[in-house]
Amino acid sequence: MDGKVKEQKQKQHQQKHSGPKAERKKLKKHGGPTEEDARKRNPKAFAVQSAVRMAKTFHRSQDMKTKKHHIPLVDRTPLEPPPIVIVVVGPPKVGKSTLIRCLIKNFTRQKLGDICGPVTIVSGKKRRLTFMECNNDINTMIDLAKVADLVLMLIDASFGFEMETFEFLNICQVHGFPRIMGVLTHLDSFKNNKVLRKTKKNLKHRFWTEVYQGAKLFYLSGMVYGEYQLQEVKNLGRFISVMKFRPLVWQTSHPYVLVDRMEDLTDPELVRTDPKCDRTVSLYGYLRGTHLKNKGQVHIPGVGDFQVADVNFLPDPCALPDAQKKRALNEKERLLYAPMAGVGGVVYDKDAVYIDLPASHVNQQQEEMRPTTELVQSLIDTHATLDAKMAASKVSLFSGSATLEPEDIGEQSGEKEGLQEESVWDPNTQRERRKVVFTTEDEEDVSGSSDDEDGDSEDSDQEDQGEDDGEKNLSTFLKEARAKCVETTKTGAGAPPVKRPKLEERKGESAEVPAFADSEDDLEVSEDEEESGGEEEAGRAGDSGHCSEEDEEESDDGEEESEGESGEDDVAADAAMKEKIASEEEEEEEEEEEEEEVEEEEGGLKWKEGLQQKASDAFLRQQQAAPNLRKRVYGSVVEVDDSEDEEQELGGLFRVSRPQNSKKFQANAVDSSRFSPDASHNWELEEMLNSIRDCFVTGKWDESQDAATLLKEDEEMYGDFEDLETGEVHKDHTGQKDPAEQNSENDDDDDDQEESVVKVDDKEAMKNKRLEKKQRLKERFDSEYDDGDATYFDDLKEEMQKQAELNRAEFEDVDDETRVQYEGFRPGMYVRLEIPSLPCEFVTNFDPHYPIILGGLGSSEGNVGYLQMRLKKHRWYHRILKTRDPLILSLGWRRFQTMPLYHIEDHNGRHRLLKYTPQHMHCGASIWGPVTPQGTGFLAVQTVAGVKANFRIAATGVVLDLDKSVTVVKKLKLIGYPEKIFKNTSFIKGMFNTVLEVAKFEGASVRTVSGVRGQIKKALSTPAGAFRATFEDRLLMSDVVFLRSWFPVTIPQLYNPVTSLLLPVGQKDSWAGMRTLGQLKHDLGIRNKPNADSLYKPVVRAQRHFNRLQIPKELQKALPFKSKPKQLQPKGKTPRDLQRPSVIREPHEKKVAALLHALSTVHNYNRKKAHTLQHAKHKQFLQEKGKQEEAKLQRQKEARKKLYRAMGQADQKNQRSSLKGAPKDD
Amino acid sequence: MASQGLAYDGCNFFRQRLVLSTLSGKRVKISNIRSKDDNPGLRDFEASFIRLLDKVTNGSKIEINQTGTVLFYMPGLLHGGSVEHDCNMQRSVGYYLEALLMLAPFMKTSLKATLRGVTNDHTDPTIDMLKSTALPLMKKFGIDGEGFDLKVVKRGMAPGGGGEVFFSCPVRRTIRPVQLTDPGKIKRIRGVAYSVRVSPQMANRIVDSTRSVLNQFIPDIYIYTDHMKGANSGKSPGFGLTLVAETLNGSFLSAEMSSTPQGQGDPMLPEDLGRNCAKLLLEEVHRGGCVDSSNQSLTLLLMTLGQQDVSKVLLGPLSPYTIEFLRHIKDFFQIMFKIEVQKPSEDKRKGGDKVLMTCVGVGYSNINKTLK
Secondary structure, three states: OHHHHHHOOOOOOOOOOOOHHHHHHHHHHHOOHHHHOHHHHOHHHHOOOOHHHHHHHHHHHHHHHHHOOOOOOOOOOOOOOOOEEEEEEOOOOOOHHHHHHHHHHHHHOOOOOOOOOOEEEEOOOOOEEEEEEOOOOHHHHHHHHHHOOEEEEEEEOOOOOOHHHHHHHHHHHHOOOOEEEEEEEOHHHOOOHHHHHHHHHHHHHHHHHHOOOOOOEEEOOOEEOOEEOHHHHHHHHHHHHHOOOOOOHHHHHOOEEEEEEEEEOOOHHHHHHOOOOOEEEEEEEEEEOOOEOOOOEEEEOOOEEEEOOEEEEEOOOOOOOOOOOOOOOOHHHOOEEOHHHOHHHEEEEOOEEEEOOOHHHHHHHHHHOHHHHHHHHHHHHHHHHHHHHHHHHHHHHHOOOOOOOOOOHHHHHHHHHHHHHHOOOOHHHHHHHHHHHHHHHOHHHHHHOOOOOOHHHHHHHHHHHHHHHOHHHHHHHHHHHHHHHHHHHHHHHHHHHHOOOOHHHHHHHHHHOOHHHHHHHHHHHHHHHHHHHOHHHHHHHHHOOOOHHHHHHOOOOHHHHHHHHHHHHHHHHHHHHHHHHHHHHHHHHHHHHHHHHHHHHHOOOHHHOOHHHHHHHHHHHHHHOOHHHHHHHHOOOOHHHHHHHHHHHHHOOEEEOOOHHHHHHOOOOOOOOOOOOOOOOOOOOHHHHHOOHHHEOOOOOOOOOOHHHHHHHHHHHHOOEEOOOOOOEEOOOOOOOOOOOOOHHHHHHHHHHHOOOOOHHHHHHHHHHHHHHHHHHHHHHHHHHHHOOOOHHHHHHHHHHHHHHHHHHHOOOOOHHHHHHHHOEOOOOEEEEEEEEEOHHHHHOOOOOOOOEEEEOOOOOOOEEEEEEEEEEOOOOOOOOEOOOOEEEEEOOEEEEEOOEEEEEOOOOOEEEEOEOOOOOEEEEEEEEEOOOOOOEEEEEOOOOOOOOOOOEEEEEEEEEEEOOOOEEEEEEEEEEEEEEOOOEEEEEOOOOOHHHHHHOOOOEEEEOOOOEEEEEEEOOOOOOOEEEEEOOOOOOOOOEEEEEEEEEOOOOOEEEOOHHHOOOOOOOOOOOOOOHHHHHHHHOOOOOOOHHHOOOOOOOOOOOOOOOOOOHHHHHHOOHHHOOOOOOOOOOOOHHHOOOOOOOOHHHHHHHHHHHHHHHHHHHHHHHHHHHHHHHHHHHHHHHHHHHHHHHHHHHHHHHHHHHHHHHHHHHHHHHHHHHHHHHO | OOOOEEEEEOOOOHHHHHHHHHHHOOEEEEEOOOOOOOOOOOOHHHHHHHHHHHHHEEOOEEEEOOOOOOEEEEOOEEOEEEEEEEOOOOOEHHHHHHHHHHHHHHOOEEEEEEEEEEOEOOOOOOHHHHHHHHHHHHHHOOOOOOOOEEEEEEOOEOOOOOEEEEEEEOOOOOOOOOEEOOOOOEEEEEEEEEEEOOOOHHHHHHHHHHHHHHOOOOOOEEEEEEEEOHHHHOOOOEEEEEEEEEEOOOOEEEEEEEOOOOOOOOOOOHHHHHHHHHHHHHHHHHHOEOEOHHHHHHHHHHHHOOOOOEEEEEEOOOOHHHHHHHHHHHHHHOOOOEEEEEOOOOOOOOOOOEEEEEEEOOOOOOOOOOOO
16 A cells, blocks of 8 residues: 555646647736736726625625634733643554654654653744643543643544544533544555545544534554654644644633652651651642642642642753754754653652663763753752752751741651641641641751742752762852851841831831842831830730740730740841841852852753843842832742741641731731821922922923923924915924925935034934834824724734733743742743642552643632532433432542532522433533532533443533522422311311421412312411311312422532542542442342332222202292203103093095095196196296397397497598598698 | 631731632631730621621621630622621721722622711721722723712711611623823812711811812812711711812822711811811822722732733832732732832922832632623
8 A cells, every 4th residue: 555655646737838828827927917907907897796795795704704703812821831732542552652652753753662641842943742642541531631732533444433532522522622633543454445535534524523624634544663654743743833722711721730740758757657648749740821829729630639838940851942043953952851751761660760771872872862861860869869968958057047947848848748747637736736846856947947949949950960060069059058048037037127017217218228228227227116115016026936826825925925035036136137237248249159150050951041141130120129118018028938838837727827927016906998198298398299299280291291392293293384274384493394205315415405514413313303203103194094994803902912912021021030929830831849648549559641630729719619500411321310319520620529419490590400311401400519610611421430332421511600509499299188178268187297387388379189279377276287278169078289389409518529540550440439329229239119109000990970960949940941951751641631532433434534535646646747747838938938039139239230330430431531621721 | 628728816907808718718717806905806897897798798607706806707609689788887888898899899799788887987988989989990990880889878977877878889700900000190189078967168168278278289179068968967967078189091099088076086177177188188199109098909909800911000108008918918819919119200299109019810700600
């Protein structure tokens, strides 16, 4: 087959050299104009033929245009976007790993063995790709569909579509549709070319109906030496590297990380003593989606919800190449980063790292992929050696300084975390206990662990580099640490007094004095105040330092304590001040030095370049831009944050808020937003009044806005003009002509002639001015001209564009450390997240083939509540779903099991419970689950364990509403029976059990089965629960009375996250949660006993007997005869007197009678005969008469005809004669 | 599953904490509320505030210990709808309304609140002020349209109260980012001089004295006199003035003053009140910015709850209340503002320092609003 492809060479295009076509082309080449103004040449052809048709075409074109519009979104993609996640999906044995391997080889020229975990590569100058293989487990499919940017959907063409493909497509549809590209493999198994073509076409069209018409389907024709054909892979690679993506709603509104590296930071000793202890784990990966805030909440699908202890960004391990002119990447820039797959000889196995360097390949390998290995190596080193190193450095460095604040908790907190997890949360006791723990066990850690938090990444990196360089770098580290420590001391001591309420004074000073001096002043002032003001104040300031907790707890004797502490604190503050002043001058220099060194060390690593410049810039800027205000609001940026970390951790569940000290002094003050006026401003004084003159329209305006200047400019711009009324010509003052008429050079000449002495500078200035004016004119013209065209859509788009530009520009020149504070970590950064208290199974059962995703949660998405959603059973799922049967939902980042109640909305807005989902209709579903924004799609499966033969997705839907209470009601009929029947009143029993129940339902309407309506009146005393009710008619004893009511149903509060990642390796797809009722019965072999009443029995019907109808005599009398009951009784004997005697004839009489009878018979016969005869005669006569009449008419007609003809002729003659006479008269 | 909780001390900034907790869904525990006071625990007006919060939310859990010194608040979802609340007389309606302004756009159904109590007093921003400054401010954030209204039905002065205010606000799913960096020049000054249960002449006297101060800056001044009578006049006598300066770019600066409550302190002359209030307005102008000092926190909150875009606003010097609010925003939303001080140049006479606040919104979307 391959041979065939090569043989079929395309026929070359043959150009015509003669003939009409060639001539036309020639003409076109030479005389262009003939073609271009066809409109002019042949106007009729372009004339409007039909107005209706024109309107139609216009409408159509407009429709097409507007259809193309998407709602404009603010483009929030970062300048350096994270790698694109390409998920390769398909049923087993379809060639997923082979394809990934081929693509990686295509892009990086490297071969990978086993594809474990995400593989990140640099594919082009502006694009990186992360490949991830998706196995056949539905958990993995769901998770990866949520993070995929592009899906390569592999289809075995020799087999056709498999269910996995459709399942994945449906998952994608629910969670926002990423780009999907189909890839057909196993095409070489077709021997017949025609069959192949047909199969391709069929598959393509089916794929199109699923994705969209015209979706790209790629064909991989066959394998060569176990790999796909080079050219085809290359083409696929090209497609991938130019593909564009539309942002998906969920992805763009949540930060997420596809973890490509995992490390267990738990204290080994702790693990040894208790192998099941909770672990502290650091996870690495590119941040995608949106900005990630530190200390946020994340969800790890398959594990659960966690609080991030710490986030920091690391140098990009797979950085994009520098901006260069050349088109292709060189060998060094084709980076590959896949720590889980063991690239660069690093293999991650559960909880250990193996560095595998085959001796023979050492040199070669290092040369081949130098940047990669270097980076990976450095990253590995970071944590393999850092613990020990940090511990050592801590002791040696900070033992001297007393009031250091712990800063780099990043590393240490991990170790401590384990300790913390042990204690059960209890707000009062826990804090104190913690305190003790810290002092006894880890005193050094608390006091000495100080390193800049956000500097951490830099530091650690520096250290990594430093490993090679040895002592030189150690010294650097020391220096830096010292600098940092100095900073912290400054802020640590400086912060409390800064937060005092002396707003006005502080501000006044900050306006004049440069930043650093200012802060000193602050310190002095505040200190003075402290001393003079009294011990109380000092105590408050000091509280924040270390013993806020104690103070809170022991509020009774807090006064004394705080006094004591205040003394200490003052001393500490003094010491800190001295240190600070001494070190301040050095600080800046040192920092710069460090950075230079850092750069030297890093050498070729690009991610650092420019950073230093930025950092120094930012530093200077910060110095200038009054850091006081910021410091006063947030405390000093980073350091204080860290000090609070400790406190927060102490709290465990509750976080102790940061500005403790400032709060202390006004903890119970009046809560008012009023801002009392500045006492120093005396608004009687003239100078004070003058200071705000320009705030009013009557004041002085800016140059650019002043009406007078603007007028003057306008005058200049429009130059001379003629007043048409007076005929007066106004000349431009400067003597310039309208710039539109003459070019600048001419103008210059004119000026030269008019003004003899013009300096060169002036000329230049004039030129500039003119240019400026031209520009302005052009702008004005543009704005006027474009104004009409701009639609709402254009305006909206422009607005979004502006916002996007602002977003980009705002923090562009801020260094990353600070920027992270404002924005959070931006997508595209390589981040390291530290997560405490992960279950140990996460580490022990770690399998890199399963994706680990860290999905960031919004502000209240960590809470649980009731969700109302719209749900539809999937049309391919062959069973309907039962209310209260557990269902596994994939919603937001989460997968969880819950028990939904299905309901439907009645016309009056009531949510009526359904026992089952409708077959082909949407219905409502209410669950107890995690709060997720409305409009989020979800899908439901009944089980995630194993692969069933049929379609696994049971239902899909969307979240409609969130609430803390839900009103789903169920119809409830209460049944009662009449006990006693009066006229329309009856006593009903059996419906209720007590008088109280009846009382609750007084006034409720009831009904009988036969449709007689009634109302509950009052409870009866004797049979408990019986009541009196009135009806519109009399009841029968056989009637059944029922009361229809609605009973609110409670939703079962089951929220059970699917913890599939915690299962042992190899069993991760066998998570089984709560079973459905049907499954349970099946498993336990329970069969339902049918209701005896529901069983079918032969129907025995008694013969009905009807009584006679009795009508009262009175009524009978009144009835009309028709309606009177007839006397239907048989006739009785006639009485004798009424009986007539029978007549017996004599023989003579008999004879007479017989004769008479015979005679009359004869007579009758004769009469009849005569009558018929007469009748026939008359008929004949009538016929005769008719004929005569006809003849008579005929005759008359002819006579009349004759007469008329004569008359006509006479008339004609008359007329003719008159006509003859007439011309003579004329 | 439990989202983190926050713990605070003391009753100060009580509203901020509860409001932010409600919006962010994080629970909060406030302990040591006036624990050392002679009269420990929550005051009546705070309890009333909690009750109001309970009315507008669904499913919130509030636990207060026996002495009232510890409050645990687990927020529910904002429900809205028609709410009637009798505010405590210790604080004015403004105290409650300020919180409602922050919460109202994020409810499930649009809020229609009727608040009764003291409409004008010393400690809190009055209704007139909120009406003239906070409402136009919220309009800039896209909270606008049908039924966005604040009405003074009855006016009630401290200490008797008896006022009634109707506030209605539509619901929004998202908040627009704003760029308010140029306040523009003040083009006019408007005001309301109100008086209840005193001579109607008082208002006129206030107007005259106010104009005497402000006329040296701008001629376009109009101060309405609002004298309420009968049932609409509440239970206590009093008078006061609210001044609003409107700039060319549509930002509003305001100042206000009301007479001392009956039987508390020295009575005040209307002329003095007018003059002092005018000076307060000048002070406010001196502070400047696009938002006046009492609405700073509202602005910052709406910026925080915007889309994930950059918002900028120019403020006057930050009030202590705002500073604390910023800290709370950091606690609840992990948002830090970029704070840049803009010093006025020498030749320009435009008041004191300005502060340019910049932030990136959290991308908050109203999770309470029902999707149809």
